[in-house]
Amino acid sequence: MIATDIATRVWNHTFKLDPIVRSLLDTDFYKLLMLQMIWGLHADRSVTFSVINRSAHVRLADEIDEGELRAQLDHARSLRFSKQELIWLAGNSFYGVHQIFRPAFMEWLADFRLPEYELTRRDGQFELHFHGTWPYTTMWETPALAIISELRSRALLRSYGRFELDILYARAKAKLWEKVERLKDLPDLRISDFGTRRRHSFLWQRWCVEAMKEGLGDNFIGSSNVLLAMETDLEAIGTNAHELPMVLAALARDDEELRRAPYRVLEDWQTYYDGNLLIVLPDTFGTQSFLRDAPDDVANWTGFRPDSAPPLEIGETIMDWWRERGVDPKEKLLIFSDALDLETLEAIYRRFHGRVRLSFGWGTNLTNDFRGMPPGSHDALGAISLVCKVSEVDGRPAVKLSDNPAKASGERAEIERYERVFGKPGYPSQKVVV
Amino acid sequence: MIATDIATRVWNHTFKLDPIVRSLLDTDFYKLLMLQMIWGLHADRSVTFSVINRSAHVRLADEIDEGELRAQLDHARSLRFSKQELIWLAGNSFYGVHQIFRPAFMEWLADFRLPEYELTRRDGQFELHFHGTWPYTTMWETPALAIISELRSRALLRSYGRFELDILYARAKAKLWEKVERLKDLPDLRISDFGTRRRHSFLWQRWCVEAMKEGLGDNFIGSSNVLLAMETDLEAIGTNAHELPMVLAALARDDEELRRAPYRVLEDWQTYYDGNLLIVLPDTFGTQSFLRDAPDDVANWTGFRPDSAPPLEIGETIMDWWRERGVDPKEKLLIFSDALDLETLEAIYRRFHGRVRLSFGWGTNLTNDFRGMPPGSHDALGAISLVCKVSEVDGRPAVKLSDNPAKASGERAEIERYERVFGKPGYPSQKVVV
Numbered sequence: 001m002i003a004t005d006i007a008t009r010v011w012n013h014t015f016k017l018d019p020i021v022r023s024l025l026d027t028d029f030y031k032l033l034m035l036q037m038i039w040g041l042h043a044d045r046s047v048t049f050s051v052i053n054r055s056a057h058v059r060l061a062d063e064i065d066e067g068e069l070r071a072q073l074d075h076a077r078s079l080r081f082s083k084q085e086l087i088w089l090a091g092n093s094f095y096g097v098h099q100i101f102r103p104a105f106m107e108w109l110a111d112f113r114l115p116e117y118e119l120t121r122r123d124g125q126f127e128l129h130f131h132g133t134w135p136y137t138t139m140w141e142t143p144a145l146a147i148i149s150e151l152r153s154r155a156l157l158r159s160y161g162r163f164e165l166d167i168l169y170a171r172a173k174a175k176l177w178e179k180v181e182r183l184k185d186l187p188d189l190r191i192s193d194f195g196t197r198r199r200h201s202f203l204w205q206r207w208c209v210e211a212m213k214e215g216l217g218d219n220f221i222g223s224s225n226v227l228l229a230m231e232t233d234l235e236a237i238g239t240n241a242h243e244l245p246m247v248l249a250a251l252a253r254d255d256e257e258l259r260r261a262p263y264r265v266l267e268d269w270q271t272y273y274d275g276n277l278l279i280v281l282p283d284t285f286g287t288q289s290f291l292r293d294a295p296d297d298v299a300n301w302t303g304f305r306p307d308s309a310p311p312l313e314i315g316e317t318i319m320d321w322w323r324e325r326g327v328d329p330k331e332k333l334l335i336f337s338d339a340l341d342l343e344t345l346e347a348i349y350r351r352f353h354g355r356v357r358l359s360f361g362w363g364t365n366l367t368n369d370f371r372g373m374p375p376g377s378h379d380a381l382g383a384i385s386l387v388c389k390v391s392e393v394d395g396r397p398a399v400k401l402s403d404n405p406a407k408a409s410g411e412r413a414e415i416e417r418y419e420r421v422f423g424k425p426g427y428p429s430q431k432v433v434v
Numbered sequence: 435m436i437a438t439d440i441a442t443r444v445w446n447h448t449f450k451l452d453p454i455v456r457s458l459l460d461t462d463f464y465k466l467l468m469l470q471m472i473w474g475l476h477a478d479r480s481v482t483f484s485v486i487n488r489s490a491h492v493r494l495a496d497e498i499d500e501g502e503l504r505a506q507l508d509h510a511r512s513l514r515f516s517k518q519e520l521i522w523l524a525g526n527s528f529y530g531v532h533q534i535f536r537p538a539f540m541e542w543l544a545d546f547r548l549p550e551y552e553l554t555r556r557d558g559q560f561e562l563h564f565h566g567t568w569p570y571t572t573m574w575e576t577p578a579l580a581i582i583s584e585l586r587s588r589a590l591l592r593s594y595g596r597f598e599l600d601i602l603y604a605r606a607k608a609k610l611w612e613k614v615e616r617l618k619d620l621p622d623l624r625i626s627d628f629g630t631r632r633r634h635s636f637l638w639q640r641w642c643v644e645a646m647k648e649g650l651g652d653n654f655i656g657s658s659n660v661l662l663a664m665e666t667d668l669e670a671i672g673t674n675a676h677e678l679p680m681v682l683a684a685l686a687r688d689d690e691e692l693r694r695a696p697y698r699v700l701e702d703w704q705t706y707y708d709g710n711l712l713i714v715l716p717d718t719f720g721t722q723s724f725l726r727d728a729p730d731d732v733a734n735w736t737g738f739r740p741d742s743a744p745p746l747e748i749g750e751t752i753m754d755w756w757r758e759r760g761v762d763p764k765e766k767l768l769i770f771s772d773a774l775d776l777e778t779l780e781a782i783y784r785r786f787h788g789r790v791r792l793s794f795g796w797g798t799n800l801t802n803d804f805r806g807m808p809p810g811s812h813d814a815l816g817a818i819s820l821v822c823k824v825s826e827v828d829g830r831p832a833v834k835l836s837d838n839p840a841k842a843s844g845e846r847a848e849i850e851r852y853e854r855v856f857g858k859p860g861y862p863s864q865k866v867v868v
Contacts, residue, residue: 163648173604214597
């Protein structure tokens with residue numbers, strides 16, 4: 001007897017839309033933590049987010065159908081937090097803290113929906129902007145990127161036969177498991193999934209998270225993806241991101257206020273969160289100037305997440321900085337999450353393990369590593385460097401410098417002004433892969 | 435919405451038996467070709483087949499539940515050829531020959547069912563014998579082996595978690611595809627699946643066959659599995675096996691008749707089949723004596739399938755033998771199918787490609803290569819060397835010598851008698867892996 005489930009088959013072949021983002025929790029946890037502070041302190045600021053494709057050689061608007069992109073963005077706009085999700089957010093403890101989200105914020109969240117988007121095409125690229133007040137536009141970053149990333153996978157996979165798909169995922173699973181087995185060799189490893197925004201697909205990210213959990217046990221400390229954390233009983237991981245200092249910097253009325261902006265963010269953050277949530281992201285306008293001008297009490301924060309600087313170098317720099325302030329690095333946390341592949345990760349581990357508390361957030365190379373994987377002649381499944389950044393605040397241009405000059409974003413004149421205030425980053429430009 | 439197909443789930447969790455052999459066509463094609471001749475010429479001979487586990491360190495009766503084995507054997511005994519299958523056997527052409535199976539044989543086949551079996555346990559092994567007339571007992575060989583092989587896989591996999599199974603098959607698929615990609619580099623390769631009897635499972639064999647077809651196209655010339663050949667529109671491959679000379683040898687009344695037995699088989703075969711079906715299997719009692727005493731017209735046969743001798747050596751020997759009889763090897767076929775792994779296969783290809791027509795029948799290392807594959811601590815999924823051989827003919831013991839002394843089977847006194855008649859094999863004993 002050949003048992004075909006007719007209902008499933010008809011459903012598979014007639015559905016209109018396979019939504020990429022099916023829940024507002026399918027986002028990075030740091031967005032929610034930042035959101036509560038933005039909602040509390042900066043609810044009325046107009047902040048525009050813009051998608052930027054740093055891999056300009058990939059002509060996204062040629063690969064992805066505009067109609068499909070609109071359908072996915074529209075679907076995401078139709079979402080609300082479900083009751084179950086709100087109850088979980090309110091009732092769960094995060095980083096050991098109960099009721100991290102305040103009742104008034106939760107009430108506001110219950111009515112939240114994603115705001116409008118502005119989509120045009122130019123030179124084979126999409127121009128995708130989100131205009132509106134900050135608490136709304138900020139929430140587009142992760143879903144917008146995840147949607148584009150998965151639409152790209154889907155477009156490329158459309159030419160694959162049933163069998164090629166089978167091989168593709170078999171290879172991807174085998175490859176990921178090789179990585180897991182190598183990670184097993186690192187005692188006391190602490191690693192989490194940071195791969196939502198550039199994932200191959202939602203289902204693949206879920207598989208990766210389950211594989212890491214299965215293989216690494218407690219050494220896999222969680223996922224930045226709130227939905228996956230909820231569904232797989234993992235910790236939701238993440239704290240804050242570049243948008244906070246970028247917005248405050250854009251609002252600065254003079255150079256002195258500009259220089260103070262990164263530390264203003266820390267003061268604000270501390271009024272909202274404490275303990276393990278006190279993680280400094282130092283590189284928005286260059287880590288060296290950040291450390292040089294930082295108030296001493298920043299050394300009391302739990303740790304740093306260095307981002308775009310060469311990891312071994314910046315790790316040593318931060319540890320020196322702690323020591324100069326009489327702080328033992330062994331009591332501090334360093335979180336590495338920038339462009340990690342297995343080799344980089346192992347090198348960082350070997351350098352710092354035992355000398356500092358160490359943690360990894362593994363992104364694109366966890367959830368979208370399909371390089372060299374396709375069985376046929378296709379060779380386009382490599383991930384690209386797509387970001388969604390603050391571009392404008394109350395009509396003023398926003399800027400990011402970063403420790404990697406190739407990652408600087410903003411208008412040229414403004415970048416030069418920021419470089420006068422903060423100094424040039426002390427690191428050479430690195431090719432941005434993911 | 436989480437759509438669970440309740441019917442499928444309940445079915446999956448309540449079924450009593452998942453039959454391993456679901457069709458009498460799930461067997462090797464050579465069994466059917468031999469069967470027609472056996473039915474025509476030797477229908478009344480009593481021939482006992484016995485399962486022999488050459489990998490004695492694997493205690494099969496400890497790994498496999500006797501009740502499950504009986505249930506599978508009983509299920510196989512309940513099978514009949516379906517109308518569709520009989521119509522396909524009658525209407526299809528094999529090796530370019532129409533109506534290879536005669537109407538009277540087809541009529542007999544319509545009522546065929548597998549005969550009884552005798553199963554006992556001893557020292558951690560099963561003693562499994564099939565007693566009866568040759569046309570019935572011969573048909574147990576392939577299904578009995580496939581059943582034991584898959585029961586062993588199932589027993590070992592029972593301790594695997596859902597996730598470990600996922601990784602296991604992902605790795606197996608990725609590994610097989612690596613092989614396919616290497617085989618693609620061999621121009622004019624002709625290779626077929628010979629892996630039914632020691633397959634990991636029926637579904638895995640089907641996947642392997644589909645992968646070979648997808649990857650190698652016309653260079654994958656077919657499968658020895660008749661059911662898979664029918665279902666996947668491939669050629670059914672195979673001609674004859676050791677049982678024919680073994681039975682005729684056992685019946686020989688004196689040493690002279692014994693020495694003539696292998697050639698009697700060829701004469702009989704030729705009355706039934708011609709063209710591409712004229713493949714000599716020379717090693718039943720040693721290839722060197724076979725060639726030495728063979729009538730000259732054996733050189734007119736299409737080709738040889740050397741079996742257990744070192745392949746490069748025996749290939750040269752047979753080619754020399756052809757040349758000595760004024761026959762150009764380029765017009766002749768050599769089929770290699772013994773214990774092929776990728777490296778052996780490539781070595782044979784490099785040696786003989788262009789010098790002779792060349793073909794491969796790939797067995798256990800195609801359909802049951804799970805060595806080193808399990809994700810956890812398990813390490814028992816390697817294939818074992820299990821055979822089902824003629825042990826007795828009309829009350830007289832049957833013997834096989836083979837070119838590999840380690841593969842000799844039969845009573846010691848009889849083996850010694852056969853060695854007096856045919857000479858000792860000229861090759862050293864090789865460890866039998868599969």
